[in-house]
Amino acid sequence: MTAAGTTGWRNDAYAKVTGRVKFTDDLKFARLLHAAPVYSDLVHARIIRVATADAERAPGVLRVLTARDVPGSNRVGQIHSDYRIFADDKIRHNGDVVAMVIAETRDLAIGAAALVAVESEPLAAVLDPEEALLPGAALVHESHGSNVVNTHRIRRGNVAEGFRQADFVLEEKFRTQCVEHAYMEPEVAVCVPRSDGVMEVYGSMQHPFSTRRFVSACLGVPLSGVEVVGTPMGGGFGGKDDTAAIVCARTALAAKILGRPVKTMYRRDWSIRESYKRHPYRVTYRMGVKRDGRITAVECRILADGGAYCSVTPWVTWRSTVQCCGPYVVENVHCDTLGVYTNNAVAGAMRGFGSPQMNFVVEQMVEIAARRVGISGVEFRRRNMVRQGSVTITGQKLDTHKVAMGEVLDAVLRETGYEAKLAKCSLGRSAGDELYGIGLAMSYRGVSLGAEGVDVCAAVINVQPDGSILLEVGVHENGQGAESAMALIAAQELGVSLGRIRYRRASTSGVPDSGTTVASRGTIMGGGAVTLAARELKQKIAEAVCGQLQCPARSVRFADDAVLGRAGRRRMAFGDAIRLMFQTQRLPYACGVFKAPRVSWDEHTGQGDAYFTWVYGCQAVELTVKRKTGKVRLLSAVAAHDVGRAVNREMVRGQFFGGMAMATGYALHEEVRSRDGRITNLNLNSYRIPRAMDLPEMTAIIVENPDPQSPSGAKAVGEPTNEILAPAIANAVFHATGKREFALPIRLSAAPDEAPEEECRL
């Protein structure tokens, strides 16, 4: 009986349903101080002076910190160190923090924050990404020389020739909006100066190692002088990286200067104002197609508003570039991508990481093209989609894993009865008040970091003398169930019961720096490391017990909490084997290191093996549109994703549903609105995320094709589920109203009373 794949087990579920789990704000420390950030009303301005004296004299205030108090580096970042711990030379967006007040209570800190004044010289604000590129535009970072954060390109084949071969050339412009992660738990940090000189950091952040890097840079101490303790986190979705790490860094600075534990608990409005968002995109897309439905060429220009700091804009836009043609084989591609600085909210990582924007474009373009050619969207996709052995637009041959594009598409068509329902779509015509539509979208997605970065992960298995097991992996529990997945993989590989395994409280001091838990890399990279550690451990155990089992070490097997000799003739309880190891001076300890297989990238041509493996997904949605009001009601949603291997089935389903729900918000409700660079919807009453009644019943179809390059067989699920429902909804809206929606969120006014002139050929 294997543990994996069968249960919804979570190591933290009991604590979470009883209220016993301690999130960062729930932790208590003696003599705890409280901090509050200070913002200015400005959007773009040169700072002359930050006046803190009045705040410092306020009751209960111990100190007001500004950039001058930072002993190490005030500038941090994952790619370019342009993110400020405290605004120093300029205010670059309305969420910049100029100071932090530390007081005996949070209320006193918040009250005094209003007394900090910023003397400044206002500058023209750049709020439009196109205008940011114009000559003479104000520069967000003068020393950078321009507002271009980065560029990427793809040059494949001969685009001019491709368009010459085309029978139709279609060109459209698309826009996507700025959205907020809206994790339920706002940013929070508690930092405790320890007697051994180490700064202990608890925080709601999803990247303990990058947090440690930011804290150590800010304090000017070595990495070993900071210990970031894994703390249950109330959601991240990619959003608790730079900003959350900087909240930790400021809090650590306060704790260091005052020699007392300090907590910074964010209010929702601070969180929305300061934290980075998903990039708004503007995309111009040209597609050439032949009468037989083959795509002959794609030319596209992608413009991403990166906001005031670099964050991970170059990486986000790289994924957009690599996946700019969706899961389709295109011989001739010309893509230019630009990330730009503006004085808008910072944009960074968010679930999907550059793919939700592009899929909104591509999955509508293929339907527009199909209609032009006169075949169904499904048939058009089939004629162009990647198959086993296909070569991607970056020249990568897909032959190291099962290419499951057709499999997931078929699964969704079957489950929904798609073709029959498509024939019933209103296309703007309906006898009643409601228009009906069904739509789908599909994608492939490169797993993990790809050529974005160094990809390696470690896991430590430390078996105790009584046979109980401590496990720690360099991936972070973001709420998704990473620890449980790691424990399930370990239990299965070691042939032991789950009850034997305890995931130890994670700490940056306990396991090698394994990078960040992003890019849906947790299960594939962490699971790979756990599998390798378990194999190393089994080798050590086998060598220790093979004499007693009277067989060579290579014949020893592990199952049912026991160690078995050849053909199971002799057996030893797992606990007895461990006892024997300790008695014979062999320690049952293993560290597994999984290195991602080689990837490659040529910046000049945009060609290379971008990712070492890919996942495939398809989603469909049914909806109605109220003719009078334009209100969209979702009736059902179905998703099929190849996840490699489902380690924890209920949790995998949870990733499906959560990703799809978030995508409905992206499609229909969510938008960070701003006026003159100041965000106006700063709380959850005005920033509307999906509620239970907004969502339809959803169906998850888990497709499993274990990946030979993943030691555990598992691939990814977190982001793929979030990247295609918006275009599926857009396609369904078209099938309902007969009108295309080129901008997100989709806001329909009253639907047209008359049917569109052209009869739709489905």
Added chain:
Amino acid sequence: MKLHVNGRDIEVADAVGERRLIEFLREDLDLTGAKNACDIGACGACTILVDDEPLKICIKRVKDVAGHRVLTVEGMAAPDGTLHPLQRAFVERGAVQCGFCTPGMILVAHAFLLKNPRPTRDQIRRAINGNLCRCTGYQQIVDAIEEAAAHYRGAQAPAHQAEPAHA
């Protein structure tokens, strides 16, 4: 001023009545299940039950619940730590991810099932519509509540309303 929290009577000075209820529960009683997430009653993470009715307490004072029966998520399980059937359903149906909305969800569902032990899925969705969750898409939360409903039929399934023995 008398408070009745999770089956216990607590006497507090009248001055305490003016304090924010969520702060009092979290700081003074260490009942940290109720969460701060919006401060304006928009998200439901701070929900508790007062006389079996859900109340978003981030905007309430201690005096608002004086003399009434308060139930927090810490009062749901049995004193020996055995989970309430509703909590068990949340665990078994995969309704828990990050867990930040979970206490509020469980309490709102509990109040709802006490009144309506034979709900449709639409009624369940309506009942939890004021509680936001960003992880789950609500699907497995609805599954869990639907499954737990059976335990509320016939014999009532009151929460244990006492502090777990080993809390």
